[in-house]
Amino acid sequence: xxxxHWQERFEEYLHHNWLQDxxxxxxxxxxxxxxxxxxxMETTEADWLVVLTACYFHDIVNLPKNHPERHLAxxxxxxxxxxxxxxxxxxxxxxxxxxxxxxxxxxxxxAQIAPQTLEAKIVQDADRLESLGAIGLARVxxxxxxxxxxxxxxxxxxxxxxxxxxxxxxxxxxxxKLLKLPESMQTEAGRKLAWLNADFLVNYMxxxxxxxxxxxxxxxxxxxxxxxxxxxxx
Numbered sequence: 001x002x003x004x005h006w007q008e009r010f011e012e013y014l015h016h017n018w019l020q021d022x023x024x025x026x027x028x029x030x031x032x033x034x035x036x037x038x039x040x041m042e043t044t045e046a047d048w049l050v051v052l053t054a055c056y057f058h059d060i061v062n063l064p065k066n067h068p069e070r071h072l073a074x075x076x077x078x079x080x081x082x083x084x085x086x087x088x089x090x091x092x093x094x095x096x097x098x099x100x101x102x103x104x105x106x107x108x109x110x111a112q113i114a115p116q117t118l119e120a121k122i123v124q125d126a127d128r129l130e131s132l133g134a135i136g137l138a139r140v141x142x143x144x145x146x147x148x149x150x151x152x153x154x155x156x157x158x159x160x161x162x163x164x165x166x167x168x169x170x171x172x173x174x175x176x177k178l179l180k181l182p183e184s185m186q187t188e189a190g191r192k193l194a195w196l197n198a199d200f201l202v203n204y205m206x207x208x209x210x211x212x213x214x215x216x217x218x219x220x221x222x223x224x225x226x227x228x229x230x231x232x233x234x
Contacts, residue, residue, distance in 0.1 A: 125190030133197030
């Protein structure tokens with residue numbers, strides 16, 4: 001069966017059977033992760049059906065960021081994925097079940113499960129790239145807003161004189177997690193895309209800091225120098 005047909009079937013199932021209110025982890029998110037995954041695996045020997053399936057079901061169980069069992073969500077998602085495949089897609093190859101389940105389990109940042117297969121590495125990279133760039137910026141503030149968190153500490157936006165706390169301030173999440181993602185990428189293609197999009201977030205931080213000082217036309221060059229990795233500028 002063509003891969004595009006599997007994609008159509010998965011989307012049809014999700015639209016009719018999956019109800020959730022988190023617009024940062026909706027079917028459009030799955031579609032974007034799959035699109036990114038295709039770029040990453042273009043020159044690889046990865047199994048496209050395994051990657052597609054994991055991309056479309058990796059967040060089928062998605063617990064809120066502040067949920068005490070957040071780190072278990074991907075394991076629960078893997079279990080639910082296999083249940084759905086068994087019940088609703090009986091023609092899906094059972095020989096791929098284990099590979100799909102592992103890719104779903106290993107995608108999560110909070111679960112800290114190391115990907116052992118090429119497919120799992122691709123899915124993890126594609127999902128983490130969704131946290132960077134313009135989409136990542138929008139998602140940070142969408143999620144923080146839904147949790148009632150302030151955008152940033154106006155007196156110390158970059159936490160120069162305090163501990164980082166992304167459970168309180170949305171902007172702290174940039175340093176706490178997002179700017180560390182490029183180093184965690186599993187594929188060369190994923191790393192290149194991650195550095196490019198992390199640079200966008202750094203420039204946003206520099207623009208924000210300039211505006212907080214009353215400069216609405218420039219950016220804070222000191223912020224760019226502080227947060228641009230030598231690997232990016234080399």
